Amino acid sequence: MANIADEIAAAMPKTLVAQDTRGVGAYVRSGAPYVWVTAAAIAFAFIITLSLLILTATRGLPHFWPADLVQGRYQATGEEAVPLLVEIRSTEEVTSERLKGAGMQITDDKPLHERLLVKVANRDVYGADFRYLLSDWFVERSTPESAGVFERVEWGNFHGFLEGVEENGTRVADASKAWDAFDERLDRADDLRGQIRDIEKGEISSINYALEQLRLDERRLQLKGRTRENAAADYAEIDDQRKHEQASYEKLRVELDKLKQELARDTLVIKTVDGNEVKLPLAKVLDGYRPNDMGVFAKTIFFFRKLGEFVSEDPREANTEGGIFPAIFGTVMMVIIMSIVVMPFGVLAALYLREYAKQGFVTQAIRIAVNNLAGVPSIVYGMFGLGFFVYFVGAAIDRAFYAESLPAPTFGTPGILWSSLTLALLTLPVVIVATEEGLARIPRSVREASLALGATKAETLWRVVLPMASPAMMTGLILAIARAAGEVAPLMLVGVVKLAPSLPLDGDTPFVHLERKFMHLGFHIYDVGFQSPNVEAARPLVYATAFLLVLVILALNLSAISIRNRLRERYKALEA
Structure with a gap:
C-alpha cells in the first residue's frame, strides 16, 4: 500500500500538490470545520438530553409495573426462619467485609454476596416497607398465584392471601370466590368514594367558602361603623x-x-404469610391485584392505569403515594401567568431601548445592567419577591381592599401571583435581549417604506416591525419558560408548599384565586427526595416526577416553538 501511494504521489504534478496544500488552509478559512464542530456540539447536547430522559424513565416508570410477589423463608445465621412475601426491587453485590461490619455473621469464604432490596409492605406489622436481605439466606422461594397486593389509603400496601369477604360481619365469600366478590365490591367502594369526594371537595367546600364570605361581609359592615340597629x-x-x-x-x-x-x-379477610388472619376494611383499600397471576398484557394495562392515576390524582402518605396532579396544575398555571406578565413588559422595554431611546452611555449602561441581571442567583429574586411583593405590595393590598380579613392576610402572604411575578422578573432580561435582537435584524428599509406610505412611527412599529420581530419574541418566551418551569429556590419563599388542599382555579367566585399557595413539580421532587421519611418508597417517585417535569417543559416549549415557526414562515418574505 505504501508503494502504491508513493507512485501516485510521484505521478502527480508538483503544482497540484501545492494547490492541495494551499487548499487545506482555504478549507479552514471557509468555516466548514466550525460547522462540523457546531453540529457535533448540538448532537452531544441532544444525546445528553435523551440520556437524561432515558435515565429518569428507566428509574421511575418501573415503579408502576406490577412486580411479582416472592414467598420464601429468610433465615440468618443463628436465628429462626422468618416467612416473607416480598417484591424484589433491586439486587447488588456487597463485599463480605461490609456485611460483617453491619453485624451479619458470614460463615462462607465468598468475597462477594448478593444483597436484595425487597418491599415487605405490611408497614403496620413490620414497621417499614423496605428491607435488605442476603440472597443466600432467602430460601425456598416460590411465586404463588393466589398472593395479592392490596393498596391502602394509609400505611402503604398490604401483602397476603385473600381468604374471604365479609358484609356487615357475615362471611359472604370464601377463598375460592373471594377475588370475584372483592372486585365487585371494590367497584362499589370506588363509586361511593367518588360521591364522598364530590360532596367534601365540591359542595361542602363551596358552602364553607360562602360562609367565609358572609363572615367577611359582616365584618366589612362593622368596620364601616354600621351596626345591627342602623343596618338591620x-x-x-x-x-x-x-x-x-x-x-x-x-x-x-x-x-x-x-x-x-x-x-x-x-x-x-386476609391471611398473612405467617398464617395470621387480618381483617381489612374495604373502605381503606383502593386497589387489589394478584401480580403472579397476571400475564404481560394484563400487566401492561395495569401499568398504564397506574401511570394515569399518578398523573391525575392527589398525593398521599407524605407525597410518597398517590399522584401529582396538583403539582402539574400549579406548575403549568404559574408558567402561564408568568408568560402573560413577562411578555408585555419585556417587549415594551426592548422596544423603547431599540426604537425610542437615544443611543448613548445611559442606554448602553441599561443594556449592561439587563445582561447582568440574567446572572443574578435565583434565590436573590426570591428574597426580593418576598420583601417587595409579599410584605410591601401584598400588605398594602390587604389594608386597602381586604381590611375585613386582617390580621389574617389575603395577598400579604406567599401565593401563586407573587411566585409568577418573581419569576417574571427572573426571566425579564432574557425576553428583553431576545426581542431587541429581533428588532435589530429588521432592515431599516422596511421602516422607511412604511413611513413613506404615510404611516406614523407608532403604526409602523405596531403593524410592521413587531409582527416581523415576533419570532424573536417567541424565542425569548421559550427561553423564559425553560428557565422558569424548573426553578425551585425562589418559589420556596414566595408561594410553593408541600401540599395545597385547594387549587388556585376552582368553581368558587372569582374562580381564579391568585392569592392561594400552590404545588410545583420542582419543589415536589425536592420534598419527596430529601424530606420523605420513607426513602426507598420515594426514590422511584423522584425519578418519575423528574421525567414528568421534563415532559411538561418540553410540551410548553414545543407549543411556543410551533407558534414561532408559523410566525417565521409568515414573515419570511418580508425579511427577505
Whole structure:
C-alpha cells in the first residue's frame, strides 16, 4: 500500500500538490470545520438530553409495573426462619467485609454476596416497607398465584392471601370466590368514594367558602361603623343567607354520613404469610391485584392505569403515594401567568431601548445592567419577591381592599401571583435581549417604506416591525419558560408548599384565586427526595416526577416553538 501511494504521489504534478496544500488552509478559512464542530456540539447536547430522559424513565416508570410477589423463608445465621412475601426491587453485590461490619455473621469464604432490596409492605406489622436481605439466606422461594397486593389509603400496601369477604360481619365469600366478590365490591367502594369526594371537595367546600364570605361581609359592615340597629336590612340578609347555607350543609352532612356507613359495610379477610388472619376494611383499600397471576398484557394495562392515576390524582402518605396532579396544575398555571406578565413588559422595554431611546452611555449602561441581571442567583429574586411583593405590595393590598380579613392576610402572604411575578422578573432580561435582537435584524428599509406610505412611527412599529420581530419574541418566551418551569429556590419563599388542599382555579367566585399557595413539580421532587421519611418508597417517585417535569417543559416549549415557526414562515418574505 505504501508503494502504491508513493507512485501516485510521484505521478502527480508538483503544482497540484501545492494547490492541495494551499487548499487545506482555504478549507479552514471557509468555516466548514466550525460547522462540523457546531453540529457535533448540538448532537452531544441532544444525546445528553435523551440520556437524561432515558435515565429518569428507566428509574421511575418501573415503579408502576406490577412486580411479582416472592414467598420464601429468610433465615440468618443463628436465628429462626422468618416467612416473607416480598417484591424484589433491586439486587447488588456487597463485599463480605461490609456485611460483617453491619453485624451479619458470614460463615462462607465468598468475597462477594448478593444483597436484595425487597418491599415487605405490611408497614403496620413490620414497621417499614423496605428491607435488605442476603440472597443466600432467602430460601425456598416460590411465586404463588393466589398472593395479592392490596393498596391502602394509609400505611402503604398490604401483602397476603385473600381468604374471604365479609358484609356487615357475615362471611359472604370464601377463598375460592373471594377475588370475584372483592372486585365487585371494590367497584362499589370506588363509586361511593367518588360521591364522598364530590360532596367534601365540591359542595361542602363551596358552602364553607360562602360562609367565609358572609363572615367577611359582616365584618366589612362593622368596620364601616354600621351596626345591627342602623343596618338591620343588610345584617338580616346576611343572616338569611347564612341560615340557608347551614341548612344545605346539614343536608349534605346527613348524606355524607350515610355514604360513609355504606362504604364501611364490607371487610376483607386476609391471611398473612405467617398464617395470621387480618381483617381489612374495604373502605381503606383502593386497589387489589394478584401480580403472579397476571400475564404481560394484563400487566401492561395495569401499568398504564397506574401511570394515569399518578398523573391525575392527589398525593398521599407524605407525597410518597398517590399522584401529582396538583403539582402539574400549579406548575403549568404559574408558567402561564408568568408568560402573560413577562411578555408585555419585556417587549415594551426592548422596544423603547431599540426604537425610542437615544443611543448613548445611559442606554448602553441599561443594556449592561439587563445582561447582568440574567446572572443574578435565583434565590436573590426570591428574597426580593418576598420583601417587595409579599410584605410591601401584598400588605398594602390587604389594608386597602381586604381590611375585613386582617390580621389574617389575603395577598400579604406567599401565593401563586407573587411566585409568577418573581419569576417574571427572573426571566425579564432574557425576553428583553431576545426581542431587541429581533428588532435589530429588521432592515431599516422596511421602516422607511412604511413611513413613506404615510404611516406614523407608532403604526409602523405596531403593524410592521413587531409582527416581523415576533419570532424573536417567541424565542425569548421559550427561553423564559425553560428557565422558569424548573426553578425551585425562589418559589420556596414566595408561594410553593408541600401540599395545597385547594387549587388556585376552582368553581368558587372569582374562580381564579391568585392569592392561594400552590404545588410545583420542582419543589415536589425536592420534598419527596430529601424530606420523605420513607426513602426507598420515594426514590422511584423522584425519578418519575423528574421525567414528568421534563415532559411538561418540553410540551410548553414545543407549543411556543410551533407558534414561532408559523410566525417565521409568515414573515419570511418580508425579511427577505
